[in-house]
Amino acid sequence: MSLLRVEGIGKSFNGIKAVDDVSFVVEEGSILGIIGPNGAGKTTLFNLVAGAITPDTGSVQLDGADVTGFAPHRISRAGMARTFQLMKPFTSMSVLDNVAVAAMAAGASRREAPRLAADVVERLGLTRWRDARSDGLPTAGLKRLELARAVASRPRVLLLDEVLAGLVPTERVPVMELLETLRTRDGVTLVFVEHIMAAVMRLSDSVLVLDQGRVLTAGKPEEVTRDPRVIEAYLGEEPSGAGS
Amino acid sequence: MTATTPRTSGTTAASPLPRPIWRRHLIALAVLTVVLVPLPLVLPDAQQSVAVRVLVFAIMAIGWNVMSGFGGMFSFGHAAYFGLGAYVSVWLLVERGVSPWIGMLAGMVAAAAFALLIGFLSLRYRLKGAYFALATFAFAEMLRLIAVNSDLVNRAVGYNVPLRPGSSWAFIQFAPGSPNYFWIALALTSLALLVSILFLRSRTGRFTLAVRDDEQAAAAVGIPVMRTKLVSIALSAAITSVAGTFYVQYFFFVDPDVAFGSSVSIQAILPAVIGGVATIWGPVVGAAVLGPLNDITATLLRNPPAALDFLQGRAGLDVIVYAVLLILIVLLLPQGIYGAIRERVGRR
Numbered sequence: 001m002s003l004l005r006v007e008g009i010g011k012s013f014n015g016i017k018a019v020d021d022v023s024f025v026v027e028e029g030s031i032l033g034i035i036g037p038n039g040a041g042k043t044t045l046f047n048l049v050a051g052a053i054t055p056d057t058g059s060v061q062l063d064g065a066d067v068t069g070f071a072p073h074r075i076s077r078a079g080m081a082r083t084f085q086l087m088k089p090f091t092s093m094s095v096l097d098n099v100a101v102a103a104m105a106a107g108a109s110r111r112e113a114p115r116l117a118a119d120v121v122e123r124l125g126l127t128r129w130r131d132a133r134s135d136g137l138p139t140a141g142l143k144r145l146e147l148a149r150a151v152a153s154r155p156r157v158l159l160l161d162e163v164l165a166g167l168v169p170t171e172r173v174p175v176m177e178l179l180e181t182l183r184t185r186d187g188v189t190l191v192f193v194e195h196i197m198a199a200v201m202r203l204s205d206s207v208l209v210l211d212q213g214r215v216l217t218a219g220k221p222e223e224v225t226r227d228p229r230v231i232e233a234y235l236g237e238e239p240s241g242a243g244s
Numbered sequence: 245m246t247a248t249t250p251r252t253s254g255t256t257a258a259s260p261l262p263r264p265i266w267r268r269h270l271i272a273l274a275v276l277t278v279v280l281v282p283l284p285l286v287l288p289d290a291q292q293s294v295a296v297r298v299l300v301f302a303i304m305a306i307g308w309n310v311m312s313g314f315g316g317m318f319s320f321g322h323a324a325y326f327g328l329g330a331y332v333s334v335w336l337l338v339e340r341g342v343s344p345w346i347g348m349l350a351g352m353v354a355a356a357a358f359a360l361l362i363g364f365l366s367l368r369y370r371l372k373g374a375y376f377a378l379a380t381f382a383f384a385e386m387l388r389l390i391a392v393n394s395d396l397v398n399r400a401v402g403y404n405v406p407l408r409p410g411s412s413w414a415f416i417q418f419a420p421g422s423p424n425y426f427w428i429a430l431a432l433t434s435l436a437l438l439v440s441i442l443f444l445r446s447r448t449g450r451f452t453l454a455v456r457d458d459e460q461a462a463a464a465v466g467i468p469v470m471r472t473k474l475v476s477i478a479l480s481a482a483i484t485s486v487a488g489t490f491y492v493q494y495f496f497f498v499d500p501d502v503a504f505g506s507s508v509s510i511q512a513i514l515p516a517v518i519g520g521v522a523t524i525w526g527p528v529v530g531a532a533v534l535g536p537l538n539d540i541t542a543t544l545l546r547n548p549p550a551a552l553d554f555l556q557g558r559a560g561l562d563v564i565v566y567a568v569l570l571i572l573i574v575l576l577l578p579q580g581i582y583g584a585i586r587e588r589v590g591r592r
Contacts, residue, residue, distance in 0.1 A: 093453065
């Protein structure tokens with residue numbers, strides 16, 4: 001059975017359909033990449049799936065259970081975590097405390113949370129900033145902190161909203177490697193929105209292309225990037241050169 | 245405390261985890277309490293009432309700080325909770341002969357319940373910032389107007405605490421100037437601080453800070469935002485109500501303005517802001533500075549020493565000087581007195 005099943009989900013703002021009748025399934029342990037031009041509705045789709053916005057139509061099922069319209073904290077506790085495109089650290093806390101709070105919210109006790117958090121922090125390469133206040137971190141650190149917090153909440157499904165954006169190429173590689181180990185070692189299922197095509201090609205088992213709120217096409221990464229409609233709507237003439 | 249082993253013995257990580265700061269706060273609290281116990285025996289009578297007032301302000305501000313400092317929800321209506329603590333206990337005492345200790349508990353429950361109600365309504369309709377503050381102010385005013393217009397609580401007349409023949413611990417009544425008042429206020433203040441330290445250390449306390457820093461991120465990691473906020477609001481109200489109950493017993497009198505007036509709300513805010521918002525010790529430091537400062541400016545300017553004789557008889561001057569001093573403190577130490585010291589010393 002598919003771990004995450006989204007069916008016919010849709011949302012309008014002031015009569016404009018930001019997301020319209022989008023369906024997809026994600027198998028346990030697989031990685032789905034979501035691409036599309038700016039304004040295609042990728043972040044809105046995430047917000048609908050993660051409960052930040054209530055959908056007008058459609059349903060979200062997590063491991064067979066209907067979680068449509070659940071509050072975000074309930075969806076998180078049901079096993080689906082997310083990161084934010086614009087980083088949202090708990091600015092008054094150290095990096096360790098940021099992650100420890102997430103561990104506690106996922107059920108860790110006050111005593112064990114710092115230890116669990118320290119492990120996650122180390123794994124994400126944040127050790128040198130561990131005891132620093134999170135508002136002093138550079139972008140690369142904040143991106144990793146977003147990821148660390150999500151990992152600490154022990155998700156089965158992880159929704160990643162542009163975790164690579166704003167990183168220079170040398171910073172991207174370790175994050176991509178980390179995402180791969182999350183899948184292979186921890187069995188986490190990943191859904192990620194990304195503009196950097198190299199990452200999409202490398203990580204995804206399948207790719208969903210959104211355009212103007214609708215599914216343009218879906219399939220294996222190599223097939224999708226050859227699709228003339230995708231090239232026209234998003235990739236442009238050179239498939240490998242897109243993204244920022 | 246240098247030789248104690250770290251509690252995180254299970255880790256194999258390169259550097260040890262930072263030690264929890266809670267024990268330091270608890271030790272400081274215990275030491276401070278013990279040191280202050282003999283204070284009324286050495287203070288002259290006039291100063292003793294200043295000391296008691298300082299403690300009452302401290303309790304109010306410790307309560308305010310839980311919701312508005314740690315919780316980040318600015319309340320301009322803590323008079324509601326102070327007033328409920330005062331009125332519930334004095335009503336039970338005068339009309340039913342119930343001990344103010346029980347009245348104190350009843351006041352805490354009433355204040356927490358009322359806080360939950362207005363907190364839920366304000367958050368349900370997504371009031372934020374200035375609008376949230378105005379809503380809390382409006383609810384406090386509502387209670388004041390109800391009290392003024394209600395025969396049940398003697399309208400604008402309020403209540404006098406009936407005098408008893410002897411002194412009584414059970415009814416918190418002693419001879420004027422008795423050090424017992426100070427000791428009770430000190431115990432209540434220490435308890436309030438203890439509760440706020442333990443709260444901040446608890447899961448819900450950690451969640452409260454997370455929700456204050458970023459609601460969306462907090463919800464995304466699984467923190468129930470509304471419930472977390474309501475817990476801090478209810479706790480905040482209960483602590484502040486204790487100050488109200490004690491205040492009535494100490495001054496033998498309450499009326500709607502004394503209990504629910506907007507100046508009461510300001511008195512809950514000021515010590516925390518002057519001392520340092522969202523710090524454990526800020527409200528206490530603020531109260532300890534403000535109480536005497538107010539008193540000194542008043543005595544100095546109303547009965548000036550010979551050198552300042554020209555100031556004699558200028559009504560209101562003391563309030564102006566007090567206000568200017570407050571402005572100076574806020575300008576020079578935007579994080580409050582304790583906040584600034586903490587920043588200097590460079591530890592959290």
